[in-house]
Amino acid sequence: MKMIRGYPEDMRKSIDNVNKTRSKRIDQIIEDLSLEERKEVLDNFHPDYNPKYKRNISWGVNKGDNVPNEVADVIEAYPMVNPDDIDLSKIDYDVNVLIIGAGGAGTSAALWANYSGVPKEEILLVTKLRLGDCNTVMAQGGIQAADRPVDNPLIHYMDVIGGGHFENNPNLVKALVSDAPKIIKWHKDLGVMYDCTEDGSFIENPGGGTSRNRMHCSKDYTGLEMFRTLKDEIINREIPYLEFSPAIELITGETGGIAGAILYNIETKQYFVVRAKTIILTTGGFGRLHVAGFPTTNHYGATMDGVVMAYRAGAKLRDLDATQFHPTGAAFPEQIVGLLITEKTRSLGAQVLGRNGEQICYPLEPRDVEASSLIKCCTTTDNYIETPTQMRGIWLDSPLIEEIKGKGTILKNLSAMYRMMNRFDIDITEDPILVYPTLHYQNGGVELDENCYTSLKGLLAAGEISGGVHGKNRLMGNSLLEINVFGRRAGITAANEYKKKSTVGKLTLAHVHKSIKALDALNLKDKRYSPTILPEYRSDIVRDRLVQLYEQSL
């Protein structure tokens, strides 16, 4: 196969069409879809609406809820550890506030608990891998906040609710949009470098489904810049943290409510018992469950552990029927299939094109609609581009950005994207990027209120693990916002709880025993275990599993 500047010769013909049509398209605007048309494309092409990929949860608080098979799989699974093997009388860490999962939500929670009066010795932050292995660090495009005079929180509110199909919890949306400017101000005070124009005002971009430009960004390393600053602060304030120590089960207190967690050191394979008065779950999302067989943009440890632990303890979940597929995952080269091509590429003007170089849809629909339109084009027409490994994709016309905004725009604003493609010899200032939808975000999760209380006493949650903020579909830039808004609120709530005098009593794992009984009653065909902790990619093991599944299906 002959390669020309990163692309196989075969694909070059189609790239020529893209390059030839560019000047004609520069002012061409494709109409966005009406609510009815949106519904139609979603019903027919979004994986959420395909019953093949879903089933009902068979036990527990949310019994009967229709969720992706992969989510049901981890919920209908046995605990990793036999509760009788854990000695709860030996407490390894005794603190007031335990925060599980050190992404953006967890670090914000830890900082705000500390700012609000919980002494650092009374806080413990635990995480699965290294401090910094999380979805937050990967966020590229930006964070929304309505701070311009032509904008305001009420307008932001409407965008969030409409994007979420009017199914969001209004109290959570109000908290999200009202705290947004405060969060940006907090970040500025910490020294986060948000992109500014020459005159010192913020650069603010549009995003899918936003009616104003309100996306604040730090090039296309927004999450990295934000997270490394929060992490720097955690270390400066000497807040204790444990790495490579995922929680695998919550612990309940004799007086009712959640009172701690079991940690598992993945290197030494030891278990540790933590007792705490308030537990904040901030374990993030589920991309590494590969819902509906899609590749994912998510980090290695995004396996929904927190939802599993909370569910076993009886927490209520919501909106897990809705999964977010990002419209533009890389479809070529093979080494990076599924990795994110940020929506900011479209915010800055890139159009989505079929193989002859004509636009296939409005480029900034809400994510679920945009993704469905791309899937529709690749599955019901021949207007797609095929890669040497038979993947289908759509062109994202990145060179158009520089036609509109001038030479140098890409290097300045999309340096991560430029670098990623350039590592494989593709120059995105000259040639378009091939894309196809990829698994991106867990829209639903643990139910909470605006102070981050879940349905269980002693248990708070914040971030991607939670449900209700985004309804059935999150808009770009509202998740980086959510983790700060609700991470902060969870920290403040924990500090309020700290000031109240109460004890949790003797520790028990009664809820785990109860879950095992419920699972036994289901007579499951496969005996699975969860939380997943890390996905399995060793080829022989993956192959064995596929063969097993195949044999079972016969």
Place this chain on the structure above:
Amino acid sequence: MSKTKTKEENATPTVKIYIMGSMHEVPASLTIMKAMEYAGFKFKRGAGCRAGFCGACATLYRKAGDYRIYAALACQTQVEDGMVLTQLPFVPAPKGIYDVDSLQPTASSILKFYPEVARCLSCNACSKVCPQEIQVMDYVQYCLQGQIDKAAELSFDCVQCGLCAIRCPAEIPQYHVGMLARRLHGKYNMSTPETLIERVEEIENGVFEEGFKELKSLSKDDLKKRYIERDFVDQKKA
């Protein structure tokens, strides 16, 4: 049973790589990270975002017949025939403990926490090893000269993989130095727009409370109507 390869797999071109001393034949199209998994390794350290953003997978390798040591992010680099790979244990360099509120955007703020910056030998080993192709030595030098703005901008794309610090003969933790430079620049040199400060005040004074009350009282159908009718002021729409 499952070990027998399918026809397609046999047709995939492969390369030979050496992981911790043992040879493995892997599909040529894989990244170093996926090749190691293909060969049977399960990552615990050494993998994080799997997409070039977290720096967990910094790798040093050699190529067949070449004495030099190469550096890369394992998740972003394709395998080559004859690659000799080792996994680096991540050893975080010590970080200064400071309160940015009490500092200024000056060289002395940096030297206070990282006095070793003054010992930079200008050997450029750090820039050569950086998988993000950052001019690391230059940003270290900018810090020394008090050009915090330049240091902040130049170090911006750092994923904190630590490779530069591993190679530094003067034991400078460059990526921590860059972090402090960026925080000082972001906090002191980049202004906070007035519009932001005013908006925070408006919210604190409850300016939008009535509006929220009204929006929350709308029926779903009325909300939908509002949504469809909302105006777009910044974007071109058909």
